[in-house]
Amino acid sequence: MIFDAPTIDYAGLSPIIALTAGLVAIVLAAVIDPIKRFGPVLALLAYAVTAGCLIWQWNADVDLVAGALRLDGLAVTLSLLAVVSAAVAVLLAIGDPSETQAGRSDWLALLTGSLLGMVILAQATSMLTFFVGLELLSIPLYALCGTNLRRRESLESGLKYLIVGSVGSATLLYGLAMIYGASGATGFQAIADGLQAGDGMLSDSLTLVGVGLVAVGLAFKVSIAPFHQWTPDVYQGAPTPVTAFMAVATKAAAFAVFIRFFEVALGPIADQWDVLLAALAALSIVVGNVGALAQSSLKRMLGYSGIAQAGYMLAGIVTATQAGVDALVFYLAGYVAMNVAAFAVVVIRERQTGFSDDISSLRGLGRSKPLVAWPLTIAMLALAGLPPTVGFIGKLYLIEALVDDDWTWLAVMIAIGTMISLAYYLRVAATVWMSPADEPEAAAIDTAALPPQIAGAQVDPFDDPHADRRWYLLAPAIIAAAAAVFFGVIPQPLVEFANHAGNALSIWIS
């Protein structure tokens, strides 16, 4: 019996191959001492190569690995966003205590592993790769959250994330099983055909319960309302570079599979789940915005704002139209720029003042360090959706997609959510610009103010008074802020970037 090896489309798989090679290189580098210091450079190199492959495959539209993966516009765009955020996370991590304590290359290996999971998830078109991608993405993150061993909260956030994450993925698995039972196939396209040919009552209730459970699993991953409770705690507990990576990259990958699964696999029964998703979106807009009002820790506030922004983005899927997907991807790209700028400044201020990520660390920033103050202000204005920034165009795109598909009430919900969000975003801008810096700038770190140390550990290398002059911290902030304004004034390139993702699904949705 002739056994012919399966044809491997290397071009299509090139991003994954490049990333895996990078992962292996980083792990090996840990062994060879001299190269140890070059960990971050190695990681960045790997990401650059992956990004190169993705751009090289820009117009690819091909099924890989017998229908398990699919490299198309949607996958390429969202993977690019994930790679960019991973690169930023690496930059922000240089000199971060969690990285030094956990050993630089191990930290980077976990990060790259999680990135690999995201790239796979973005391309997943079958239940198997969907589940594997999701787990490969989440498990390294659980570990990453706990890397700052010296701080009790980091461990706590890691464990919390793990337990609640596993409950989420277990529910997801159970849902996938149900759908598998109802449609009889694992590939998304096959599921869609199976559902259309679905017969009798059994498959109907079975599918719907399955869809519900999968929706829960994904909702958890993207931190949508009733399943959002882990987000603020984990964002605050985890080391800031990890939080930055988690806030942005996970959403990109999770929304990729959310779109693909719901638009492609569950396309035929769209009228069943769109009302549910709309309700979830509305709920998370309210909970996210209102929750952020009463926060004093920046990371926790950005966590709540992430919940609210996820609500806005979920509205993109509700319409089940190409315009909706374009709007979502556009908003996601903007979201990356805004959050990177914000988190970069939080990292800088965390290291300079003793207040860790408390809002009072920003007092008088506008007067003393305008170069740091402006990116944060632009990020806040963008998140609030004010005109000259990409946030405004993103909201505009979303509202237009919604009103076009006559979901006007959801558009009004987005408007109301933005109104509430003004209060806390502009409060940050107000603290930066309008309040006097009441204590000397380079405050000596009074250890009492630090979160409780674990007995016996030496003091963290946390105090770096010149953090705002570190190029690797300042560059991401300034570039991201500049992008937020640039795409706000000239949004056309970003619109084409988003349309590329939308056209990829043109077969399934109008």
Added chain:
Amino acid sequence: MLSSIIWTPLLFGLIGLLVPKRFAAWVAAFGAVITLGLAIGVLAGFDPDGGMQYVTDVTWIPGLGVDYSLGIDGVSIFLVLLTTVAWIPAICFSAMRGTERPALYYLMLLAGETATLGAFLAQDLLLFVLFFDLMIVPFYFLFGIWGRDRGGENDPEDSPGNGVVTVQSATLKMIVFTLIGSLLMLVGAIAAAVISADGGELTFSMQTIIARGLPDGSQNWIFWFFAAAFLVKMPAFPLHGWMPDSYRAAPLPALAVFSAVLSKVGAYGFLRVVLPMMPDAADLFQTTMLVLAVASILYGSAMAFTKTDLRLVLGFSSVAQLGFITAGIFAFDVTGAEGAVLQMVNHGLVVVPAFLIVAMIAERTGSTELGPMGGLAKKAPVFAVIFLIVSMATLAIPASANFIGEFYILNGLFQVDAAWAIVASIGVALAAFYALRMYQLTMHNPLPEGADSREISLRDALVLIPMVGIIVVLAFCPQLIIHGSEPAVDSAVAVVREVAR
């Protein structure tokens, strides 16, 4: 040509950043003067019956059907001129007084001018909404960074009765109020474009949306979304909650242009967007809007003659004047609408010198509280005469162009129903009371010890004289403005008039 008018101020603001601290002010002033020059160039080549002129139309976001289209016609030309004229004294006044962090201050002030000019010139609905939002951002920073906390015991300037105002809470309330309105307007604008396209090619250009027309059902709620944004901006009676605090906390030169010009964008929005695009809804809600307008007149005047802080007296007098303008617009009569446009220009011209005079008074008496003030005219006859002309123009004394504006508004209101005109004319009597009270309590009556009544300095006089000069020249021939804007205003109101009849 219009793009150059819009972006020159911002350009000079940015240049100001690079120039050493001392020259920032004069670079800004130079930029404002150039913008005025460009605006006058446009006025020179402007033909009143030519409809939309100097049209520039560049596609900006083809994906969303949004294009960067500008145009100027009778309704907007004089408001553009008002903007360019109003900014110069504000900049010169703050240049003379010197501010901390001047480069940033003038950048924000000029960015405000750019956004306002953009709002007046935008012919694309979404561009209008964008500039409408963009207007408030620079003023948020201007009021926030250079404003001061007011009230309470640590502020000698303020009377305890007025309550404590912190800059952060005042500016936050202002921007949240304004943006609630403009976010609703964003949804309304998109809905208007999408519904009017109904399957066809989606575009935001005002002309096409007006041509395509909107079905009655959706017109009603879209009307209220737009009306909310404009009424908050004016501010009109029920939605003026943000005005007292932010007026007390704001720095006066910035407040002068804010109150003079930004409130006009609201009224202009009604004429440019709401009336032509939603005629049926406008006709349906005419009575409600007239009730709101007249309520603003009476409430604004009542507050103006009870408040003891000069800033609030001027603020509430603007509420009353804007009430008149809205009443004029919603009378759907060409005399009413033309009176409203004329009144918009006049009110702008009067409010800028008024606020600068309040600033000068505050320097002389140490506070803007009317209670302990008086007798400033003793050694300052020129200052007293300038303030007299400004306050007489505020109460629209019949020799001034304000009178012609208000008279035409009353005439327009009369066509709707005599009762409206009579109630609005109570506002005229109250205006006489509060304007004169403002003038008397500061200039006349015995001079208290704390205050010193020194004459206006030559530099301050040079800032005020041009504006007061324009008021006097317009008093002799308001026809200059009426002739230029009548055809455009008539066409703006014609659509609604047909529906109303």
Added chain:
Amino acid sequence: MNIEWFLVLSALLFTVGLIGVIVRRNPVVILLCLELMLSAGALALLAFSRMLGNQDGQVFVLIVLVVAACEVVVGLGLVVAMYRRRLPLDVDEMKELKG
């Protein structure tokens, strides 16, 4: 035996696992319950695969087992790290992050 019984069993397993996560305070036991929930999913997959006659389900179960193992490894790793830092191994004590 038709499919319903298997589904009932997997549903039972799932709910027991979920209740276990809610009730128990020791993180190791919680990890155990998580395993239970994952196995419920695996059971359902196997049942459907046998009903439908194709093997996709079974392939999926193999992957699920691998993934479940990875999760437990990381979970236990975290628990050991907390134990070595002498932090109380009690889920209710972990409320440093709140608000």
Added chain:
Amino acid sequence: MTATWAWLVLLFPLLGSMTIGLTFRVLPERTAGLVGIAAIVAAFVCGILALIGLQGEPHESRHVASSLWEYASVGGFTIDLGIYVDPLSIFMVLVVTGVSSLIHIYSYSYMKSDQGYHRFFSYLNFFVFSMLVLVLAGNFIMLIVGWALVGFASYALISYWYRRNTATKAGMKAFVINVVGDIGLYIAAILIFKNLGSVDYTAVFEKAPEVFSVNEWEIVAICLCLLVGAFAKSAQMPFHTWLADAMEGPTPVSSLIHAATMVTAGVYLIARCFPLFELAPTAADIAAWVGLATLLIAGTIAIAVTDLKRIIAYSTMSQIGYMFVAVGIGGYSAGMFHLMTHAFFKALLFMAAGSIISAMANMQDIDKMKGFRKAMPFTAAMLIIGALALSGFPGTSGWFSKDEIIDFAHFRGGMYDWMWIGMLIGAFMTAIYSFRIIFRILPGPACKEAEYLEQHGHVIHGEPKNPATGQLEDTEVGYPGEEHHIAEQAGGMKFAMGVLGVLALIGGLVQIPGVSEVITHFLEPTFEDSIYAGMHPSVSQAWTGLAEGALISIAGIATAWLLYIKRPDLPARFRSRFSAVYTLCVNKWYGDQVIDFLIVNPVKAFGRFCNGVFERGVINGATAGVAGITRSAGAAVRDMQSGLLRGYAVLMLFGILAIVVYFLIRSI
């Protein structure tokens, strides 16, 4: 040609006002005064030339309308900067410029020691300019412009001594009541345009009869609105309270504005719009009845009040009442004639009063004034002439003009006879209060100021006190100067009072019934198409009327002599017996209190309500409420975030159950 002269009449006062205003630092005081006088005299000369030009025209086309440019025009509503010259307006121009040039000469020396000298003359010239705009206006909008500028000038001059609280309050009251009057004119102008399509006099007066039928509600409404403006400006009944307080201004101001020119604007308005009023007889009758009521009430108050300038002010109000009755019942030329003669003797009375007040070091209370006969012979003589003319003593101008009105009322007969009787009573009262002044001030032993004046030959130097409140005042800018000047020692004052004295005496000869009816003939072209044109009492009726008038004035003077010279105790006894009536009159029939109660206090209460209750409660309450709700919701979400892992898992369980149940329901 007449049009150019008319424009020049307007131009000179404006130029005068501007030059004095702008060069106040450079121009020395004396020249400023001279420039002011020159401007008004030049206007008077141009008025004469315009008169000559006009008389040259043939009888029926004796009116000229000319306009400079189109002031404003929107959709058919065109207003042009136009004037309308005809006998009526020229008559008013001459009266206004004539009397005000004399007053300028008077105040040239009266105001010498005041620090705001330039400001005074600039405002005075501006006032004359705005009065001329009002009189020469060619359309209703220019009338409104003139109307309001006159109001502003009167405000500026009332609160001329602006650092006196009482003066500024009086100024505010005058200005606000004036604006209320203006609003009446606004609405009238709007109504006129709505019905007749134009606001120009010529067009309006031609089209009115075709469009309106007699007593149609539209035309009555227009006339009533015009009357609101007239009553406010001429201080008639409902709007009269500001005139008494307007005495806060300097005496030349009172004599110019509150005697001769501004208060007569209402009379001119009714005379000018006679075609409208003839179409609305009810409105004309209302004007007459209000005139009569004001006439009688003002008369009673004048008898009771003790402040010298306020007595004359109330007498002005009652004389204007006469004029309103005259134009109300159609005796236009009689009304205008009385307007002219009243201007002469009332200005004279105020000037004399001014001279006495400065002698009394700014004290205006007649109880303290005694025996000025010897100390100030010239002022005493002028005072007597003025009083004689005012009370209509036979031979004086007042006799001819007042009795012409009374005869006309009697001639009209019917209901107007009641007015005839009322006016007779009024004439009697006028005689009493005018000679009350004479008999209280001039005869008898000299009071200490008069005595001081006799011995030292110059005015006593009392420290300056505010007449109304009695507080001490300094003499800086915005306060009256240390002392003013009496006629005996100031040439300007003497000349002005002399001329007016002569005019007051011989002014009546112009209109002797049957002999020289110059005024009626002169005004005829204006009123030729009025329904009352031909009707006036026969010569014999006129002379019998004059005889009755003479009898009444002599009786009045006799009673005054009886009350204040022969039996000085009588007024005290009357006061005690009719104390109720007396207190009513002394408190000016509680006019101020009524207006405050009806209008001022409710408006202030509305203001306090808005400021206190509404603003804090509703507006701030609403914003604080919304902010509070969102903040408490925020706190709720934060508290829900308990940090307990098991809590999260519970919420996830509920979430899963909710979704599953939702789908189960949907799938059934």
